[in-house]
Amino acid sequence: MHEDDAAVVNRIRELRKELDYHNYRYHALDAPEISDAQYDELFRELVTIEHDYPHLITPDSPTQRIGAAPLKEFPEMVHRIPMLSIDNAMDEGGVLSFHARVSRWLGREDVEYCCEPKFDGLAVEIVYEGGILIRGGTRGDGIVGEDVTQNLKTIRSLPLRLLGNGFSGILEVRGEVVMDKSAFTDLNRERSEKGEPLFANPRNAAAGSLRQLDPSITASRPLTFFAYGVSDPAVLEVTTQGFVLDALQKIGFKVNPDRSLCRGMKEVMDFVANMQGQRSELPYEIDGIVIKVNDSHDQEILGVKARSPRWAVAFKFPPTQTTTVLMKIEVQVGRTGVVTPVAILEPVHLAGVVVKRATLHNEAEVHRKDVREGDTVIVQRAGDVIPEIVGPVKTKRPATTEVFRMPSRCPVCTAVLVQDGVFHRCVNLTCPARVREQIYHFASKEALAIDGLGRRIIDQLVEGGLVHDVSDLYKLTVDDLMKLEGFAEISSKKLIAAIDASRKPTLERFLVSIGIQHVGRVASRQIARSFGSLERIMHASKEELSTLTGIGDEIAHSITEFFAQDENQRVIERLFERGLVISSPEQQNSLGKSLQGKTFCFTGTLSFMSRPEAQRRVESLGGTVVTNVNKKLTHLVAGSDPGSKRDRAVTLGVEILDEEGFLKMIEES
Ligand SMILES: [Zn+2]
Known part of the structure; x- marks a missing residue:
């Protein structure tokens, strides 16, 4: 050489x-x-x-990781040691009788269990030889699955080579491929905008993404791999399930941080209840808790029966699906004029809330799901807290039902609806429904966060003829408000003060607030940073805009179309005439960026300022506000009655501030 x-x-x-x-x-x-x-x-x-x-x-x-050629079909992958399934326990009684059996076999009551959340994803096995990933496949029937090696390699949390040295022989790692709830929601939103069929839940999205013959499609999907076991623990030279997880993490795998060693049934059931309480706040979907006898020697004594081990049981959470009657399909006009069909349901309890309505997205989606008024439908809450309709129970369909048709005219202003891809839009810019939605959005916490300006008050303002577009908010007076029902002098002054306080938004917030279709906070931040001034953005071409990362043709088109409309330009002019000023980057810099790199999450009630206000303060100092507690979080601000986020922060060792500590911090910043 x-x-x-x-x-x-x-x-x-x-x-x-x-x-x-x-x-x-x-x-x-x-x-x-x-x-x-x-x-x-x-x-x-x-x-x-x-x-x-x-x-x-x-x-x-x-x-x-990426770049392999598409396949015609997946080869088979035979699991050297079968991937067993785990018996289910549907309630506490099931777990108790599992423990009774284990105690009887082991001849003692005192058993330690390793408890882990059960991912709702796709089980896979990854094979390493000499520390290098050589093959990976789905569980299939436990004996034979599909070889999806090329696709698995695109998952960034999966090591292609194990960390450390001295690996010889075969290591078969087992785990679950999952999609985060937020990634799932984004993916479905994207698909909805493109008129593609939606995934029913994160598990289907993960499975659908992993079983793509073209690995470049899998690579574009945000999948995560969590390792939870090996085919033969002896290979890792460890003696308990807890140590298996530690060892897997050390050699390069992502393992679930929310696991717990529990001694006895009381601790096990406490952990189950705790995770069940946190379920909706977790970034990924779980459908139960896996309870494993921790000691490998005990596991050997217990052994396996038919297709499942005697040393493990899965406690299944109650389902997040139910059925109810779809009474009516209404259509709603949004701020960009998009008319959305909404299912009005017979109220039904589902995973802790009463569900009365669910969006059906667009006409094509209603037809794809084939749901009709009068149908009994399956409703689920998955991916996020927004309930959705999975489909009809066709055997319960009444004799006479009609296929849904979008009305030809706007239900509010009667303008003729225009079809725009899969969407129908009311293009009347002065449509009262659109105006109202625009103002809701303008005042919302993602936009200008005007405290106290909620839907009910906006409805009053629009109906009373006081506000015709967002710029009218800035000419409201205390006297105007006092004429409205439910307003006294103090509440009127308070609202006017809140409106005044919103007069100096950053460019990013301003872009969010004017409600351009497809332009949310992420896109706004990107555009504001690159262009620096509203003037430049208003004159940017579609080509200039679409060169920015994350800004595709669709968003670029939507921005240029927005600024091309005279009515939108007039509203922006009036906003400035009435005293709204975009605070320039220099001004923002002079405030200092002392919270740069810090992330904040809020829980409980703050007494000195509202949450949106607190959020704005953090952002103006260069900090970031997030809604989930994870290891990356630097500060949790806990007001009174903090929720489970506080417990989670304690577990993860995140710094916790009370309200006073938080106020002190932002004052000193
Ligand atoms: Zn209309």
Whole structure:
């Protein structure tokens, strides 16, 4: 080998090792040590070297996650050791009799259990040989599954090469491929906008994404792999299930942080109740708790029966699906004029709330699901807290039902509806329904966060003829408000003060508030940062806009179309005439960015300021506000009556501030 080549080989080895390590910090531990830009730089260096020395590319190189050619069909994958299924316990009684059986076999009451949330995803097995990923497949029937190696390799939380040295022989790792609830919601929103069929729940989305013959489609889907076991614990030289998880994490896998070792049934059931309480707040979907005898030696004594081990049981949570009657399909006009069919349901209890209505997205979606007025329908809450209709129970369909048709005219202003892709829109800019929705949005917490300006008051303002568009909010007076029902002097002054306080939004907030279709906070931030002024954004071409990361043709089109409309321009002009000022980046900088890099999550009730106000303060100081508690969170602000988020923060060691501590922090910042 040439001398230069030895240096190249070394550099490649170094780069791969570093990239693997930082990939692990980021995707498995949620604790990155370098910035994305630094990671990209290392990655590009490796790509460049491998491009010049293609014979040095190996399948475990971080550059080889994507790019494999599509398949015609999936080959079979036989599991060397069958993937067993776990018996279900539907209630506490089921868990207690499981424990009774275990105690009888082991001849003692005192048993330690390792309890882990049961992911609602797709079970897979990944095979490593000498520390390198060689094969991976779905569970299938437990004996034979499908070989989806190319697709699994695109999942960033799955190591292509195990961390550490000295791996020999075969290691078969088992776990679950899941899609985060938020990623699922985003994916469905995207699909809905494109008129593609929606996934029913995160599990279907994960399964559908993993079983793509073209790996580039899988690569585009945000999937995560959680490891929860190995085919043969002896290979890892550990003696308990808890240690298996620790060992898996150490060699590069993401494992569930929410696991607990429990001694006795009381601790087990407490953990079950605790996780059930947190279920809706977790970033991923779970459908129960897996309870495993922790000690491997005990597991061996208990052994397996037919197709399931005697040392484990899955406690299943109550279902998040139910049925009810679809009484009526109403149509609603949104702020961009999109007319949405909404199912009005016979009220039904589902996973802790009463569900009365559910969106049906668009006419095509109603037809795809084939739901009709009078149908008994399956309703579920999945992915997020918004309930949705899965489909009709056709055997219960009444004799006479009609296929849903979108009305030809706007139900509010009677303008003729225009079809726009899968959507129908009321294009009348002064349609009262649109105006009202625009004002709701303008005052909402994602936009200008005007405290106390809720739907009921906006309805009064619009119906009373005081407000015709958002700019009219800034000419309201205390006297105007006092004429409205339910307003006294103090409440009127308070609302006017809140409206006044919203007069100096950042460019990003302003962009969100004017309600351009498809333009939410992420897109607004991106556009505001790149263009710097409203003037420049208003004159940007579609081509200029669509070059920004995350801004596709659709968003770019929507922005230029928005500013091309005279009515929108007039409203913006009037906003400025009435004293709204976009605070410039210089002004924002002079405030300091002392909370830069810090993330805040709020729980409980604050007494000195509202949550949107607190959120605005944090953001104006360069901090970020999130809704979930995870390891990356730097501060949890707990007001009075904090919820389970506080417990979670304590568990994760996140710094907790009371309201006073928070106020002190932002005052000093
Ligand atoms: Zn209308």
